[in-house]
Amino acid sequence: MKYRISITLNLPRQKVIELFDNPDNMKHWQKGFISFEHVSGTPGQEGAVSNLKYKMGKRSMELVETILKRDLPEEFHGTYDTKGVHNIQENYFKEIDEHTTEWISVTEFQFSGLMMKAMGFFMPGAFKKQSFKFMEAFKNFAENGISVAEKS
Template sequence: MIISSKIIINRPVKEVWDFFNNPDNMHLWLTGFKRFEQISGEFGKVGAKARHIYEERGKLLEMVEEITGREEYKKISLILSHKSMESTIETDFEDLNHERTSLICLVNVKFKSVFFKLFGKMMLGSMQKRQDKDFNTLKTVIESR
């Protein structure tokens, strides 16, 4: 299943990149985000792994992020894994006239459990809405700084 979002942020690409890739900012725009814990590797580098903790419906949810590609100020690729699913995420940053940034995110979700394989397609709409909401929040937060 593919989820995609695109948004234009009225800030330079370096500012958007730096804010987006700073784990101290994640709670400001990601729904339910609680904390980030580096597990291995050098922060922000290809091969680095980190734990993301979210709160979903009163329960803590743990996901593991592995950075699989990085081109500074242009693209970051990662895999975000959970026991029931794995998401391959590609986020592209495009400089628009040095004052605006196009942010495009493609998420390929693969479900692992039988339950999610059966019902995952019904969840696609809510997953898309959540990603769009998070990106709109990201835009609002960055532009208000």
């Protein structure tokens, strides 16, 4: 399953990249985000591997991120793997003008295992909807400083 979505941010591209490229900001736009742990390679660079942990309701999830391409401010691509799911994520940042940036996301999910294949087949809209929720949350954080992080 592959799809493309985009969102326009009312910020200069350099500011968008500054916020997007900082793992400390992930908690502010990825609901359920718990931690980011660098595993190998040069942090933030092509080939780097990291573990990302999330809690969604009572369910915990761990993803392994591998950076495939880093050509910022133009693009950032990576893979995200967890049991039964291989996600290829391509992010493009297009400068519309000096105050506006378009973030284009091309996402591909590859499923293994009967349960995940069934989810991908019967609920493709749920994956696209979740991706767009992350983009909207990033926009809200970047433009307005509003975080989705749970208050403790």
